[in-house]
Amino acid sequence: xxKIKDIPKIDRPRERFLQKGPDALSxxxxxxxxxxxGIKGKNVRQLSENIIKKFGKNFLNITVNNLLEVSGxxxxxxxxxxxxxxxxxxxxxxxKTNEIVIKNxxxxxxxxxxxxDK
Numbered sequence: 001x002x003k004i005k006d007i008p009k010i011d012r013p014r015e016r017f018l019q020k021g022p023d024a025l026s027x028x029x030x031x032x033x034x035x036x037x038g039i040k041g042k043n044v045r046q047l048s049e050n051i052i053k054k055f056g057k058n059f060l061n062i063t064v065n066n067l068l069e070v071s072g073x074x075x076x077x078x079x080x081x082x083x084x085x086x087x088x089x090x091x092x093x094x095x096k097t098n099e100i101v102i103k104n105x106x107x108x109x110x111x112x113x114x115x116x117d118k
């Protein structure tokens with residue numbers, strides 16, 4: 001795979017994000033932006049694709065030690081990824097506590113009970 005600088009600007013993850021937004025990018029392209037650079041012999045897209053393939057659906061549960069097992073991922077890149085995952089989880093957990101979950105008719109009754117006399 002060519003170096004990122006050899007790829008046309010419109011096809012580079014950062015430029016595509018700026019022009020088309022995050023929904024226009026694949027998971028590996030978004031991860032490539034987070035990583036910033038590749039290593040000798042692997043551009044950042046290849047590196048991010050390797051990580052996505054290796055962890056797949058378990059991506060949100062990976063640890064720094066898991067990431068260090070990936071060729072080309074050192075401590076700094078592992079910390080960048082793990083920190084981003086932790087940040088997303090915290091925001092998700094904060095928002096989740098404000099949600100009302102309705103599982104059955106009893107839940108509906110308890111939520112609407114105060115409205116019965118209005």
